[in-house]
Amino acid sequence: MSSHTDPGALPSPATPAGRDGLRAILAEPQRAVIGLDFDGTLAPIVADPEQARAHPEAVAVLAALAPKVASVAVITGRPAEIAVRYGGFAGVPGLEHLTVLGHYGAERWDAVTGEVTAPEPHPGVAAVRAELPEFLDGTGAWIEEKGGRAVAVHTRRAPDPQAAFDALRAPLTDLAGRHGLIVEPGRLVLELRPPGMDKGVALLTHVRELSATSVLYGGDDLGDLPAFSAVDDLRSTGTPGLLVCSGSDEVTELRKRADLVVDGPGGVVGLLRALAERLT
Numbered sequence: 223m224s225s226h227t228d229p230g231a232l233p234s235p236a237t238p239a240g241r242d243g244l245r246a247i248l249a250e251p252q253r254a255v256i257g258l259d260f261d262g263t264l265a266p267i268v269a270d271p272e273q274a275r276a277h278p279e280a281v282a283v284l285a286a287l288a289p290k291v292a293s294v295a296v297i298t299g300r301p302a303e304i305a306v307r308y309g310g311f312a313g314v315p316g317l318e319h320l321t322v323l324g325h326y327g328a329e330r331w332d333a334v335t336g337e338v339t340a341p342e343p344h345p346g347v348a349a350v351r352a353e354l355p356e357f358l359d360g361t362g363a364w365i366e367e368k369g370g371r372a373v374a375v376h377t378r379r380a381p382d383p384q385a386a387f388d389a390l391r392a393p394l395t396d397l398a399g400r401h402g403l404i405v406e407p408g409r410l411v412l413e414l415r416p417p418g419m420d421k422g423v424a425l426l427t428h429v430r431e432l433s434a435t436s437v438l439y440g441g442d443d444l445g446d447l448p449a450f451s452a453v454d455d456l457r458s459t460g461t462p463g464l465l466v467c468s469g470s471d472e473v474t475e476l477r478k479r480a481d482l483v484v485d486g487p488g489g490v491v492g493l494l495r496a497l498a499e500r501l502t
């Protein structure tokens with residue numbers, strides 16, 4: 223796979239399908255959807271999730287790109303309102319039509335209205351939240367509250383983060399299952415959340431709503447794999463797409479499936495800048 227090293231150049235994807243995807247975006251940008259994950263893709267990974275912020279150049283680059291394409295959509299496991307706040311996405315000239323699909327697509331925020339639409343919370347979330355502390359005792363793991371719509375168990379700050387993650391995965395999967403939830407594993411995080419939605423469904427729905435003729439999706443984590451599969455499905459039915467991996471040492475699964483690997487959020491921003499410049 224290709225790495226994006228020259229900051230000013232638009233890199234050539236390593237695969238024929240990726241090159242087709244990029245060509246289609248460049249040929250008809252007004253009908254292209256740009257889908258982007260937040261943590262690890264637009265925002266560098268930090269030890270405390272409350273301190274995560276978009277890369278310092280991300281907003282300016284998105285604002286330069288968004289008016290030239292059909293849609294820029296941030297698709298994240300975060301609550302939409304949190305991603306908007308940590309991203310600094312509200313009220314930005316150029317981002318008037320930004321969409322943020324939160325909770326893996328269950329929530330939606332549109333810059334044009336500034337409002338979030340969300341389903342009723344799943345009753346299993348409160349139930350697992352009540353039981354969680356007894357599972358975490360002595361592991362060094364801790365809980366991130368997610369507005370009552372999901373709950374995340376982080377192990378990044380545990381003495382042995384990977385060992386804590388591995389030890390908790392099976393019991394938390396069992397706990398989630400008893401309350402009708404699923405476990406979404408991520409970068410040293412196990413998220414207990416309602417089933418029925420994922421980033422693939424979210425991306426496909428968005429692409430179809432806009433009758434887009436091409437798509438770029440960029441992600442870094444396991445929760446982005448359904449969006450990668452959605453782009454594969456779109457390709458197989460005639461909609462070209464480009465799969466971008468925001469590379470890290472923590473997760474390698476996306477790297478293997480990507481058309482283009484860039485160096486973390488800085489690389490993503492560089493790629494999007496080069497794309498925006500080329501579209502000028």
Ligand SMILES: O=P(O)(O)OC[C@H]1O[C@H](O[C@H]2O[C@H](CO)[C@@H](O)[C@H](O)[C@H]2O)[C@H](O)[C@@H](O)[C@@H]1O
Pocket residue numbers: 259260261262266267268269270271272274297298299300366374376378408409410411413443445
């Ligand atoms: O879909 P995403 O935008 O990638 O969100 C997925 C999870 O991201 C967050 O956790 C990750 O980022 C944290 C801050 O950099 C980091 O500390 C943690 O180890 C990562 O897993 C977020 O806190 C979770 O709620 C999201 O589900």
